[in-house]
Amino acid sequence: MAVTIKDVARAAGVSPSTVCRALSTPDLVRAETGERVRRAATDLGYSPNRAARGLITGRTGNLGLIVPDLGNPFFPGVVKGIQARAREADHALFLADTDEDPAAETQLVRTLAKQVDGLILCSPRMGEQELRSFAAETPLVMLNRRVGRIPAITFANVDGMRQAVTHLTALGHRRIAYVAGPRTSWSNRERVRGLRAATTAAGVELVEIGPVQPQYDGGVAAADPVLAAGVTAVIAYNDVIALGLLSRFNARGITVPAAISVIGFDDIPLAAMVHPSLTTVGLPMESCGRAGVDLLLGLLQDPARFGATRRELGTQLMVRGSTGPPPPA
Amino acid sequence: MAVTIKDVARAAGVSPSTVCRALSTPDLVRAETGERVRRAATDLGYSPNRAARGLITGRTGNLGLIVPDLGNPFFPGVVKGIQARAREADHALFLADTDEDPAAETQLVRTLAKQVDGLILCSPRMGEQELRSFAAETPLVMLNRRVGRIPAITFANVDGMRQAVTHLTALGHRRIAYVAGPRTSWSNRERVRGLRAATTAAGVELVEIGPVQPQYDGGVAAADPVLAAGVTAVIAYNDVIALGLLSRFNARGITVPAAISVIGFDDIPLAAMVHPSLTTVGLPMESCGRAGVDLLLGLLQDPARFGATRRELGTQLMVRGSTGPPPPA
DNA sequence: TTGAAAGCGGTACCAG
DNA sequence: CTGGTACCGCTTTCAA
Numbered sequence: 001m002a003v004t005i006k007d008v009a010r011a012a013g014v015s016p017s018t019v020c021r022a023l024s025t026p027d028l029v030r031a032e033t034g035e036r037v038r039r040a041a042t043d044l045g046y047s048p049n050r051a052a053r054g055l056i057t058g059r060t061g062n063l064g065l066i067v068p069d070l071g072n073p074f075f076p077g078v079v080k081g082i083q084a085r086a087r088e089a090d091h092a093l094f095l096a097d098t099d100e101d102p103a104a105e106t107q108l109v110r111t112l113a114k115q116v117d118g119l120i121l122c123s124p125r126m127g128e129q130e131l132r133s134f135a136a137e138t139p140l141v142m143l144n145r146r147v148g149r150i151p152a153i154t155f156a157n158v159d160g161m162r163q164a165v166t167h168l169t170a171l172g173h174r175r176i177a178y179v180a181g182p183r184t185s186w187s188n189r190e191r192v193r194g195l196r197a198a199t200t201a202a203g204v205e206l207v208e209i210g211p212v213q214p215q216y217d218g219g220v221a222a223a224d225p226v227l228a229a230g231v232t233a234v235i236a237y238n239d240v241i242a243l244g245l246l247s248r249f250n251a252r253g254i255t256v257p258a259a260i261s262v263i264g265f266d267d268i269p270l271a272a273m274v275h276p277s278l279t280t281v282g283l284p285m286e287s288c289g290r291a292g293v294d295l296l297l298g299l300l301q302d303p304a305r306f307g308a309t310r311r312e313l314g315t316q317l318m319v320r321g322s323t324g325p326p327p328p329a
Numbered sequence: 330m331a332v333t334i335k336d337v338a339r340a341a342g343v344s345p346s347t348v349c350r351a352l353s354t355p356d357l358v359r360a361e362t363g364e365r366v367r368r369a370a371t372d373l374g375y376s377p378n379r380a381a382r383g384l385i386t387g388r389t390g391n392l393g394l395i396v397p398d399l400g401n402p403f404f405p406g407v408v409k410g411i412q413a414r415a416r417e418a419d420h421a422l423f424l425a426d427t428d429e430d431p432a433a434e435t436q437l438v439r440t441l442a443k444q445v446d447g448l449i450l451c452s453p454r455m456g457e458q459e460l461r462s463f464a465a466e467t468p469l470v471m472l473n474r475r476v477g478r479i480p481a482i483t484f485a486n487v488d489g490m491r492q493a494v495t496h497l498t499a500l501g502h503r504r505i506a507y508v509a510g511p512r513t514s515w516s517n518r519e520r521v522r523g524l525r526a527a528t529t530a531a532g533v534e535l536v537e538i539g540p541v542q543p544q545y546d547g548g549v550a551a552a553d554p555v556l557a558a559g560v561t562a563v564i565a566y567n568d569v570i571a572l573g574l575l576s577r578f579n580a581r582g583i584t585v586p587a588a589i590s591v592i593g594f595d596d597i598p599l600a601a602m603v604h605p606s607l608t609t610v611g612l613p614m615e616s617c618g619r620a621g622v623d624l625l626l627g628l629l630q631d632p633a634r635f636g637a638t639r640r641e642l643g644t645q646l647m648v649r650g651s652t653g654p655p656p657p658a
Numbered sequence: 659t660t661g662a663a664a665g666c667g668g669t670a671c672c673a674g
Numbered sequence: 675c676t677g678g679t680a681c682c683g684c685t686t687t688c689a690a
């Protein structure tokens with residue numbers, strides 16, 4: 001069995017209480033005693049049992065993270081940022097993947113909530129009411145979604161779409177398609193909103209296609225309708241869909257960007273690795289994760305801060321090989 | 330504060346002991362009483378505090394997972410499998426990412442070991458001695474590495490390479506390059522071993538290039554040496570390197586597979602999404618994760634099983650568009 | 659079949 | 675500055 005506080009106390013010839021103080025509040029202990037205790041602790045390889053400590057302090061030193069699908073390359077980046085920041089702050093991280101199932105999400109929140117100081121919900125799929133009620137009883141931060149005054153980190157989706165449309169209109173495109181993601185997706189709604197505003201402002205036509213599943217095959221399926229729509233450029237809900245579009249265009253002998261321009265969203269690592277490389281709206285995924293942890297830790301220190309705690313991270317269009325001037329009419 | 334066993338006891342008009350029994354050993358409680366308790370528990374939304382339970386039972390119901398880099402698309406697949414299986418077995422999962430740093434790995438093992446029933450080390454980078462000593466004091470399973478008798482799940486790397494070489498020789502290739510991954514990587518050593526055996530057996534030439542970092546840029550950097558080696562086919566340590574090769578070949582106007590054939594390893598999702606799609610040796614990543622959890626849980630139930638607990642998962646060559654006959658000489 | 663009591667590993671308060 | 679004591683939430687004897 002592991003070494004406990006009593007073992008250290010015995011070895012140092014003091015009481016457990018003193019060991020506790022020597023380790024966590026050295027000022028309250030005589031220097032010499034503290035020294036002796038700490039040496040004993042080191043010698044025995046002691047480190048406190050966090051579960052036991054949590055029982056009395058109410059702080060476990062653990063955070064929980066729930067994501068819809070690690071298979072979607074958007075999420076690992078965020079998870080990595082969260083993990084890194086949590087570790088810096090000396091917190092461990094529980095991870096759960098819901099496989100895009102809102103019911104699993106709900107159940108996992110319930111289960112995890114007990115074992116952690118706070119939860120991070122990445123792109124949660126559950127309903128607003130549920131989210132609100134969870135947020136009321138557990139410290140909780142959302143990533144990539146906004147509901148009421150629940151603390152959240154989001155991306156500047158609207159501005160990202162503005163950048164994409166500006167890029168395309170500057171190249172001369174006047175008729176643009178959008179391949180939509182799931183209707184239930186908050187970020188899809190935001191992106192549509194930004195797109196409509198930008199196209200209207202620029203006076204160019206927008207053709208909405210879909211919705212499709214935010215996956216490769218969704219993009220493949222959307223490609224033919226896009227071509228049928230007679231546009232010279234297409235913006236996809238995300239990069240994975242855009243890759244599906246590229247693939248199907250290639251299969252049909254449509255060259256990109258000569259015949260049609262393609263823009264994705266997210267800037268997953270893959271986007272820069274394909275040919276032609278994908279022009280896309282880049283999101284700071286790791287920063288998002290780190291910011292989420294910071295927000296949560298701040299909230300734990302000062303729960304009153306709730307409500308003043310939402311942040312939108314900037315996005316940046318990455319111009320690459322998949323966009324160019326429209327073909328001559 | 331959360332609802333505790335006492336709240337349930339009060340609501341049901343029984344003692345905490347009875348609540349505990351009604352929930353975990355229903356046979357020891359009168360049916361009617363048990364029913365009443367369970368209803369009260371449901372009504373109040375009670376679920377036991379696992380940390381408190383762990384304190385006394387010695388089992389936390391938590392597993393720990395340490396991976397080198399979530400940014401490498403190989404790992405999310407494995408993590409997903411682990412997470413899914415752990416959840417089915419009613420266990421929660423701690424996740425840590427070491428950023429390829431062996432020192433961080435060591436420290437994380439120490440930290441996590443206290444909070445979990447067992448650890449899963451995915452492609453661990455630390456030294457053998459360290460691994461052995463950790464394995465001696467903590468229930469532990471390795472994925473994608475084998476050291477002595479430590480329980481482990483691995484892939485049939487050697488056979489995978491045999492399949493790749495068989496494919497290429499069947500197409501007529503007689504001179505093949507290998508772009509090596511890190512020397513410190515166990516799976517790279519295994520793959521080299523399989524490759525040498527297979528090429529020798531087939532009587533074809535093998536040119537080893539590298540090692541390079543197992544990343545896209547590593548592949549880009551290796552492309553020119555590969556071309557200079559005068560081979561008609563190249564096998565890469567992994568898919569990400571292979572994608573780098575494809576990119577650089579494309580940039581130099583070398584067409585794949587007409588001028589040269591390319592094979593990767595891992596079958597990351599991306600491999601099927603690029604053009605030409607990548608022929609690669611597929612590894613059952615999710616199965617690996619699930620098998621790892623099963624192994625660990627078995628070990629926890631019966632520690633004596635240690636040593637009889639290694640398993641190698643089969644691999645399957647996925648023939649796609651990046652391989653074809655060699656160009657006429 | 660049930661309740662009381664002890665204790666898992668810590669921390670916090672109170673006396674001294 | 676230090677030790678004793680109570681208690682965090684739960685499980686598990688031991689008696690009744």
